[in-house]
Amino acid sequence: MQYRQDILDKDYRIADTPIYDLKEHYDFIIIGGGSAGSVMANRLSEIYDWDILLLEAGPDEFSEISDLPIMFPSLQLSPLDWKFKTEPSDxxxxxxxxxxxxxxxxxVLGGCSVLNAMLYIRGNRKDYDNWESYGNPGWSYKDVLPYFKKSENMRIPEYQNDYYHGRDGFLSVxxxxxxxxxxxxxxxxxxxxxxxxxxxxxxxxxxxxxxxxTLRDGLRCSAAKAYLRPINERENLDVSLFTIAEQILIDKGSYQAYGVDIMKHGIKKTIYANREIILSAGAIQSPQLLMLSGVGPKDHLYDLDIDLVYDSPGVGQNLQxxxxxxxxxxxxxxxxxxxxxxxxxxxxxxxxxxxxxxxxxxxxxxxxxxxxxxxxxxxxxxxxxxxxxxxxxxxxxxxxxxxxxxxxxxxxxxxxxxxxxxxxxxxxxxxxxxxxxxxxxxxxxxxxxxxxxxxxxxxxxxxxxxxxxxxxxxxxxxxxxxxxxxxxxxxxxxxxxxxxxxxxxxxxxxxxxxxxxxxxxxxxxxxxIYHPELVKWGLITISTRLWTLDYEFVVYTILG
Ligand SMILES: Cc1cc2nc3c(=O)[nH]c(=O)nc-3n(C[C@H](O)[C@H](O)[C@H](O)COP(=O)(O)OP(=O)(O)OC[C@H]3O[C@@H](n4cnc5c(N)ncnc54)[C@H](O)[C@@H]3O)c2cc1C
Missing domain, CATH: 3.30.560.10 (Glucose Oxidase, domain 3)
Structure with a gap:
């Protein structure tokens, strides 16, 4: 790799904030530095007055392997994979x-975008329009297209000036x-x-x-490479690697989430959020963490001796x-x-x-x-x-x-x-x-x-x-x-x-x-094909009761 300093990318790597440098309070705490978490960290930290903490359980990506398209399957079942399995079926x-x-x-920082197949595919126009028709303003195709364009750095010459593509975004295609x-x-x-x-x-x-x-100069462009490395000097963003969010702390009276218990290198700490906690730990671990935090089907939590904060039967359901x-x-x-x-x-x-x-x-x-x-x-x-x-x-x-x-x-x-x-x-x-x-x-x-x-x-x-x-x-x-x-x-x-x-x-x-x-x-x-999801769009506007999400993806309270 000595010949390919571009892959090592030393000047732009994300520095891990040691546990003793983490503050007690941040405006926003983002749990999970995957595809979604990386984008959130970038966009929120555009506001200089806000302090942002991004928590990621894994390390920075090992680019020597993950950058190379031919090596795509090799990171599965590696230490960068949680290695989940489905339950046996007949x-x-x-x-x-x-x-x-x-x-x-x-x-890993960048989440599944570090070990995915790098295929850049948008959803179908009608799916977005359906989402809006279920009562979710702002999710029609005409509404989401500007965001696809804004995020995209289209580098395929014949599409660069095309109405459907953007050139100035962080994510290169x-x-x-x-x-x-x-x-x-x-x-x-x-x-x-x-x-x-x-x-x-x-x-x-x-x-x-x-x-x-999602490639840059022929190599993988993970969400971390796209959205975090270019902003590695922003002083209002701390990224804490090797850090597990073990529980979200939620006030039982107001149902307001106010803090996160974390574990880093065997040390526990509680960090508090002044504004919002954003749960972007992926399709499997987001519901897992919610249930561990007392939000989920009450009988299931009761069976496991988890202190119930809010009975939310939809958490963990609707898996597709x-x-x-x-x-x-x-x-x-x-x-x-x-x-x-x-x-x-x-x-x-x-x-x-x-x-x-x-x-x-x-x-x-x-x-x-x-x-x-x-x-x-x-x-x-x-x-x-x-x-x-x-x-x-x-x-x-x-x-x-x-x-x-x-x-x-x-x-x-x-x-x-x-x-x-x-x-x-x-x-x-x-x-x-x-x-x-x-x-x-x-x-x-x-x-x-x-x-x-x-x-x-x-x-x-x-x-x-x-x-x-x-x-x-x-x-x-x-x-x-x-x-x-x-x-x-x-x-x-x-x-x-x-x-x-x-x-x-x-x-x-x-x-x-x-x-x-x-x-x-x-x-x-x-x-x-690695695309599990659990959001039930038909119920999304009332899903703050079911899932802690609303159509603006605000995740900070259970009751909206
Ligand atoms: C093998 C594979 C191939 C794929 N191929 C494609 C493709 O070609 N094109 C495509 O569009 N999509 C593809 N996908 C899907 C796509 O990559 C994912 O949908 C997307 O990356 C999910 O983003 P996310 O932010 O929701 O979750 P993730 O990217 O999974 O991020 C979640 C992050 O949260 C961290 N985390 C979890 N729990 C905690 C916790 N308690 N504390 C701290 N951190 C935590 C995880 O370590 C992880 O980094 C593929 C996925 C896989 C696995």
């Missing part, structure tokens, strides 16, 4: 060890610097199926695109996720001009001294590659009104598959069992292959989160209840079939594209590639 995650899916969540030629096949295949190749963050969402990334189906592996014959290393991702082809030199000395090459999602598409399943631009399925196209990495990334992060991997991939190890992964845009199934005990360090119990609404499985199957149809387009057939015929163990009694087979595959190779 209906989904069946190909995973102990029937539990991994649910990575980052423990670029194309990935390296692509496999297969990415062009995917785009062509989309066109051959009648889709447009377009900016899916622009006027219309339905269509195909090369993935846009963009669930996906893994295992959409298609083999193909690489054109003759490519040697036996093929043209997609192969583990032994990437980590070579040549590629490392190319990266360190010329800032080029496969280190700048995100093979997992080279291209993405938003499409309508059979269940969705196709005249509307409101797709219900997203497809990820990877110039890589579980067999091409020898299981080093994919098997490990998904938690696939050895038996599953052996049955489905061992006979095709390192053969040219690509993946198509369908995921749901608007799942109907709802899960929940519960505490195991009254301690923050004990992971909460996560029940995603994937496919508890059968509609979700039906839509996902349709998404897989659209992916399959794409594999049969003339451009893909030109390379003898064919589905991996090694059957999923547990699904062999179903006719191969029938709807039942696809459904069985989804229930075995169930994948989180």
């Amino acid at each position: 209906y989904y995650c069946l190909a995973m060890k102990n029937y539990q899916c991994n649910w990575p969540r980052a423990k 670029e194309n990935f610097r390296y692509h496999s030629p297969i990415s062009q096949w995917f785009l062509k295949a989309g066109e051959q199926m009648g889709f447009e190749v377009r900016d899916v963050n622009g006027a219309y969402q339905t269509g195909f695109t090369l993935s846009h990334g 996720d963009h669930v996906a189906m893994g295992g959409g592996t298609y083999l193909f014959d690489a054109p003759e001009e490519y040697d036996d290393m093929g043209i997609g991702f192969k583990l032994n082809k990437i980590f070579t001294t040549e590629n490392v030199d190319e990266f360190t000395q010329n800032a080029r090459g496969p280190v700048y590659w995100l093979p997992e999602v080279e291209v993405m598409a938003f499409v309508n399943s059979y269940y969705q009104n196709r005249s509307e631009d409101w797709p219900d399925v997203q497809l990820f196209f990877a110039s890589y598959a579980e067999n091409t990495d020898g299981g080093v990334f994919s098997k490990r992060v998904a938690g696939l069992t050895d038996d599953f991997y052996t049955a489905v991939y061992e006979n095709i190890l390192y053969k040219d292959a690509y993946n198509i992964i369908p995921l749901l845009m608007r799942p109907k199934s709802r899960g929940y989160i519960k505490l195991q005990d009254d301690k923050f360090k004990t992971p909460p119990l996560i029940y995603p209840n994937y496919f508890s609404d059968p509609y979700d499985l039906a839509v996902l199957v349709e998404g897989a079939k659209i992916g399959y149809a794409l594999s049969q387009t003339p451009i893909m057939k030109q390379y003898n594209s064919r589905f991996n015929t090694l059957k999923i163990p547990g699904c062999s009694n179903y006719e191969f590639l029938s709807d039942d087979y696809w459904g069985c595959q989804a229930r075995h190779y169930t994948l989180t």
Whole structure:
């Protein structure tokens, strides 16, 4: 890394405020220095008169790895991951060890933006408009678009002057610097199926695109890099790393949150807020901390001997996720001009001294590659009104598959069992292959989160209840079939594209590639696309009673 001082970024790193330098009072205390917390710290500290404290349980990011797009999956299950797992199920995650899916969540300044796939994707126009129609002024598409533009530093030349994009924001957006030629096949295949190749963050969402990334000069642009490093000299902002907020202190009479008990390097301290406490500890730990602080379903808190502050049955409920189906592996014959290393991702082809030199000395090459999602598409399943631009399925196209990495990334992060991997991939190890992964845009199934005990360090119990609404499985199957149809387009057939015929163990009694087979595959190779959320927008204006949030995301009192 001595050649890449830009990655070390020494002058702009965030200094950790030692515990003995923390003040007793701040105007605002932000719990969780992830994507949301980093933005809040930046925006609030624009007001010089306000003192801000940002609390983050993890360290600063280890940029040597996290900055490199090719290393995307490697930080999962590392010390920067809380390493959550779903509770065992007999209906989904069946190909995973102990029937539990991994649910990575980052423990680092910048939060999940430090270990995410860097894909820059906005929500659909109609979703925002629906939120507003449920009684949440300020959340329509026309209202949120200016904020997307304000936050964005669009660096893709053709979009820089586009109405839908901004150039002056903190978060830079670029194309990935390296692509496999297969990415062009995917785009062509989309066109051959009648889709447009377009900016899916622009006027219309339905269509195909090369993935846009939250990248700066080809490297990851985490929320910490985007929003915190540029303001590292603001004197009214303290950032306390390695700091766990263990409890939010709430006055039982006024329901006003007034302080936070923290633990840093084994030392406890209470810090008080003059104005607001902002809870941005992510989708899992925000409800966990609320319940530990006495706000949650009263029976559950009673069972765990947690002192009830406010009976709020909605806390931990309404859990939903963009669930996906893994295992959409298609083999193909690489054109003759490519040697036996093929043209997609192969583990032994990437980590070579040549590629490392190319990266360190010329800032080029496969280190700048995100093979997992080279291209993405938003499409309508059979269940969705196709005249509307409101797709219900997203497809990820990877110039890589579980067999091409020898299981080093994919098997490990998904938690696939050895038996599953052996049955489905061992006979095709390192053969040219690509993946198509369908995921749901608007799942109907709802899960929940519960505490195991009254301690923050004990992971909460996560029940995603994937496919508890059968509609979700039906839509996902349709998404897989659209992916399959794409594999049969003339451009893909030109390379003898064919589905991996090694059957999923547990699904062999179903006719191969029938709807039942696809459904069985989804229930075995169930994948989180890492987007859990719990906010119930329909109730948001009264949700200060349920959730401590209102539509302005003010979190400082329970009753609004
Ligand atoms: C593997 C992966 C891939 C993803 N890919 C994409 C993608 O390509 N594109 C995309 O848009 N989204 C992606 N996401 C989702 C996206 O990154 C998250 O939705 C987003 O980062 C969540 O932001 P947040 O601020 O709500 O939570 P987080 O970013 O999770 O931040 C919460 C922070 O709070 C800290 N914290 C928790 N509890 C406490 C406590 N008690 N005290 C102090 N600190 C605490 C945590 O350590 C963490 O840093 C991905 C997520 C993952 C995990």
